[in-house]
Amino acid sequence: MTQTAPMAQTAPAAPERFAPPTRFAVPGRIGVSEQTASVWRTATLTGIRHETPRATTFRFAVPGWPGHVPGQHLLLRLTAEDGYVAQRHYSIASAPDDSGHIELTLDHVEGGEVSGWFHTVARPGDRVEVRGPLSGFFAWPGDRPALLVGAGSGVVPLMSMVRHHRARDMRLPLRLLVSARSPEELIYAREFGAETTRVFTRSAPEGVSVGRMTAAHVAPLLAKQPPSGWEAYVCGSNSFAEHASRLLVAAGQPVERIRIERFG
Ligand SMILES: Cc1cc2nc3c(=O)[nH]c(=O)nc-3n(C[C@H](O)[C@H](O)[C@H](O)COP(=O)(O)OP(=O)(O)OC[C@H]3O[C@@H](n4cnc5c(N)ncnc54)[C@H](O)[C@@H]3O)c2cc1C
Numbered sequence: 001m002t003q004t005a006p007m008a009q010t011a012p013a014a015p016e017r018f019a020p021p022t023r024f025a026v027p028g029r030i031g032v033s034e035q036t037a038s039v040w041r042t043a044t045l046t047g048i049r050h051e052t053p054r055a056t057t058f059r060f061a062v063p064g065w066p067g068h069v070p071g072q073h074l075l076l077r078l079t080a081e082d083g084y085v086a087q088r089h090y091s092i093a094s095a096p097d098d099s100g101h102i103e104l105t106l107d108h109v110e111g112g113e114v115s116g117w118f119h120t121v122a123r124p125g126d127r128v129e130v131r132g133p134l135s136g137f138f139a140w141p142g143d144r145p146a147l148l149v150g151a152g153s154g155v156v157p158l159m160s161m162v163r164h165h166r167a168r169d170m171r172l173p174l175r176l177l178v179s180a181r182s183p184e185e186l187i188y189a190r191e192f193g194a195e196t197t198r199v200f201t202r203s204a205p206e207g208v209s210v211g212r213m214t215a216a217h218v219a220p221l222l223a224k225q226p227p228s229g230w231e232a233y234v235c236g237s238n239s240f241a242e243h244a245s246r247l248l249v250a251a252g253q254p255v256e257r258i259r260i261e262r263f264g
Contacts, residue, residue, distance in 0.1 A: 036066045040077065040129045045122055046101065055153060055187045057093060057105045058118060062130060065102060068092050069139035070160035071233065071261075074132030076104070078114060088114045091156040091235075091261070092133065095163035102130075105187060107153040138261045140164075140233060145172055147221055147230035147253075149244045151179040151213075152187075154236030154263055159188050161233070162195065173226045179213050179240070197221070215247055222251040231257055238264035 047059035068074075073091040094103035108119040140146050140161045148158040155178050165174045179199040180186035186198060199217055204210045222230070232253050234244045241260045249255055 037132055037134060039064075040131050041065065043076075043102075043128050043130045045124050045126045045128070047124060048122070051105060051187045052185050052189075054108045054185065055105055056108070056119060057103050058122065059094075059101055059103045060128075060130070061101050063100065065100065066133070067096055068102070068133035068160075069136070069141050070095060070164040071139040071157045072133035072135055073138075073157065073261075074102075074104075074130045074134060076114070077129040077131070078117060079129070086113050089134070091160070093156045093159055095160055095167050097167070105153065105156045105159075135261075138233065138235070138259050140231070142168065142170055142172065144231045145226040145228060146174045147225075147232045147248075148174070148176045149178075149213075149218075149232065149234045149248070150176070151236035151240040151244070152181075152185075152263075154234075154240065154261070155180075155187050157235055157261060158233060159191070162191075165195075173230075175221050175230075177213070177217055177221065179236075213244060213247065215251060218244075218247045218251045222248075222253060229254070229257065231259070233259050233261075235261040236263060238262050 041062050041064055043060035043062045045058055046061050049057040051057055073089050075087055076090050077085060077087045079085050090104045090106065092102050093105045094101070106115045106118050109115045138157060142164055146161060148161060150158045158176060162174065162176055165172070174195055176192070176196040177199070178186065178196060179201060181201050182203040183189065183200065183205055197217060199213045200208060200210055201212055202210065230253065232248050234241050234248070236244070241262050245258050245260060248258055
């Protein structure tokens with residue numbers, strides 16, 4: 001983990017608005033999962049890791065975090081000193097473990113309030129609030145073969161699945177098809193292995209073609225599917241999710257076995 005260089009003088013005004021919150025709800029010990037997910041918890045930033053020029057991973061200690069299933073997300077809340085609040089959803093990038101920590105990977109959205117604060121102001125020791133985990137629909141408990149298709153920061157919840165698969169040394173088939181503008185913008189590039197097919201839309205290493213994800217990328221994965229078939233998980237912008245799910249259906253993936261998470 002490395003710390004970001006101080007950027008206080010160049011930080012835009014909106015992100016600077018969010019000083020670490022001074023008051024928090026104190027979570028009680030609640031056994032029922034739906035209630036647990038409705039509790040706001042204090043998350044203390046403990047590490048910052050740059051993934052690409054635009055995407056950074058933020059590691060948090062979250063006392064009382066109830067655990068999550070790969071693919072789930074949380075709601076994150078920043079509160080400014082004047083009481084102004086901004087809330088955004090973020091997928092959980094880390095695999096479930098008992099470290100008491102979770103990781104989020106944020107793209108730096110131009111002019112974005114929350115991602116801008118994280119990328120230009122946040123420092124280890126800062127505190128935010130989180131509520132979750134949320135969404136059982138996009139969760140992958142590791143109980144069926146998974147075909148993961150993502151673009152840009154849409155790879156974040158899919159990486160939690162890949163990490164979980166590796167951490168448990170699972171034999172269950174899992175494949176990842178990921179699209180990025182260039183190799184430099186491919187989040188988690190160093191972590192990918194034989195399970196991953198990469199697609200580059202603007203520039204690619206020599207010998208690799210440049211262009212959108214096509215039937216030619218999807219068809220081989222559907223042709224070699226396990227006997228019980230794939231459960232497909234698609235994540236990215238609205239347009240990418242639409243495009244990728246059409247490709248999957250055209251290649252024979254049953255529509256009821258495609259789960260979609262849209263970041264747009
Ligand atoms: C379920 C879910 C999970 C998500 N997980 C992640 C994640 O793991 N990592 C991640 O980086 N983001 C994720 N997002 C997106 C995230 O919630 C925010 O929308 C994003 O960080 C922008 O917030 P902001 O406050 O920085 O920008 P805002 O202040 O909300 O927006 C600033 C400007 O950017 C535009 N904009 C907003 N979002 C985007 C975007 N994603 N791409 C391009 N332009 C945008 C807005 O229209 C506006 O013009 C997720 C969204 C959902 C719904």
